[in-house]
Amino acid sequence: MLRIxxxxxxxxxxxxxxGREQYEVASDINRPDAILLRSYRLHDDPIPDSxxxxxxxxxxxxxxxxxxxTDKGIVVFNTPGANANAVKELVLAGLLLSSRGILPGIAYAESLTATDHTELNRQLEAEKKRFAGREIAGQTLGVVGLGAIGSLVANMALGLGMKVIGYDPALSVDAAWRLSSQxxxxxxxxxxxxRSDFISLHVPALPETQHLIGTETLSSVREGAVILNFAREEIVDTDAMLTALQAGRIKSYVSDFPSALLRGRPEVIAMPHLGASTAESEQNCAVMAAEQLKDFLENGNIRNAVNFPATSMERISGNRLTLSNHNVPKVLGHVLSILANRNINVIDMVNRSRNNVAYNILDVDNExxxxxxxxxxxxxxVIRVRAV
Structure with a gap:
């Protein structure tokens, strides 16, 4: 019985x-084989050796x-792309809200106290020109980061009649296939x-992307541009953004990460981290996370890990052994010698490495x-070894 x-x-x-015949799943398991979570902070909790x-x-x-x-040989999975459509749709909302006077127009309409319908219409018609905006069709959208979300945003913008420029120095082959040739x-x-009228950010939070949009990069932005951040808060230097907004260089900043420094500014549209907050997104993420855990626990395969290499091997016959180790010479050779000394034959195997760690799957003909x-x-x- 495997415990989650x-x-x-x-x-x-x-x-x-x-499946209940093979798994026990609960929130109060003391020695679990795996953990499944969303936003719960694990940093302050001891993680059992199991x-x-x-x-x-x-x-x-x-x-x-x-x-x-990683030091303990614990594989950490995420679910890239499972929430991509939800974020894409929110980016569309951000594009429209920042290009038209929708929010101030709604606020004005709600503030009117006229009880006579004719008078209400007169006030609305007299003031609606204050909330005029521009259409996004024909405008240029720059997409920074062309992964699962960025590529969806780029393709969506093309469908809306926008011109799209993309930048991603680490563009993968899979992402390139998803991206329109336009x-x-x-x-x-x-x-x-x-070159962009709107700039949408879709890069992960890494040391090299912290404050990617800061004083230096903001000086390159086309005057009057709109910046949309539905990626991570730390990608944008808030102090530099405030300076650019005060100078009128940036027309609007749309962010899914409200900042106390920017709160209340009319050029800022802040949302309460709604990116993946849809029923469909939560279901997609949960299903994808569960399937990845199952494949790892039952077969030793790794898909979408953030700390171990993608490694998988079809299971045909024999008994399976998985092994994680520091990525240094002779470890695998030593393990193969141990198997040979026990007259255990390796039927099939795969070895992959990522930075300082390596991961191996071996199918053998003995117990x-x-x-x-x-x-x-x-x-x-050797960091961790197990029979699957």
Missing amino acids: RTYNNISIKGLDRF VQAIARAGAGVNNIPVDAC VQKAENLQSLLA IDAPLLAEIAEVEH
């Missing part, structure tokens, strides 16, 4: 992926101590910023017993 501990409310559609994997039903993993998990490629970030696992675990630089 849950934090937060996980969609039942995700929990239903764990935990082999943690799955985040969402994209960001800043609520999980990833480095500490998206123009910017050679660098400064080029995109200078994998506890003494064998213990002997492999004693090999220098």
Whole structure:
């Protein structure tokens, strides 16, 4: 019986992926094999040694101590793309809200106290010109980051009649296939910023992306542009953004991450982190997280891990052994020698590495017993070994 501990409310559609004949799923399990969560902060909680994997039903993993998990051989999964459509639709709302006087117009209409319908219409018609805006068709949208969300945003904007420029120095092959050929490629970030009327940010929060939009980059932005941040708060330097807004260089800043420094400014549209807050998105994330956990626990396969390499192997015959180790020479050779000394033949295997860690799947023709696992675990630089 495999045991899954849950934090937060996980969609039942995700929990239903764990068959009750093989899994125990609850929020009060003491020694779980895996953890499934959304936004619960794990940094302050001790993670039991029994935990082999943690799955985040969402994209960001800043609520999980990833480095500490890597040191223990705990695979940390996220669900990139599962909430992409929800974020894409909110970006569309941000584009429209920042280009038309929708919010101040609604506020004005709600402020009127006239009880006579004719008088109400007269006041509305007399003042509506104050809330006139511009259409987004024909405008240029710059998309920074062309992953699962960014590529959807770019394709959506093309469908709305916008011109689209994209920039992503780490564009993957899969992302390139998703992207329309009509998206123009910017050679660098400064080029995109200078050519765009609207700029939508879709990069992960990494040390190299912190304050990606700051004093220097804001100086390259076309005057009167709109910046939309539905990625992560730390990507934009709030102090630099305030200076640009005060100078009138930036027409509007639309963010899913409200800031006390920018609160109340008329050029700022702040939303309470609504990006993935749809029933469909929560279901998609939960299902994707559950399926990844199942495949790892039952087969040792890794898909969408943030700290271990993507590794999978079809399961045909034999018994399966998985092994994580520091990415240094001779570890795998030592393990293979142990198997050979026990007359255990390797039927199939795969080895992948990512930065300082490596992960291996081996199918063997003999039973994998506890003494064998213990002997492999004693090999220098082996982090974790298990029979699947």
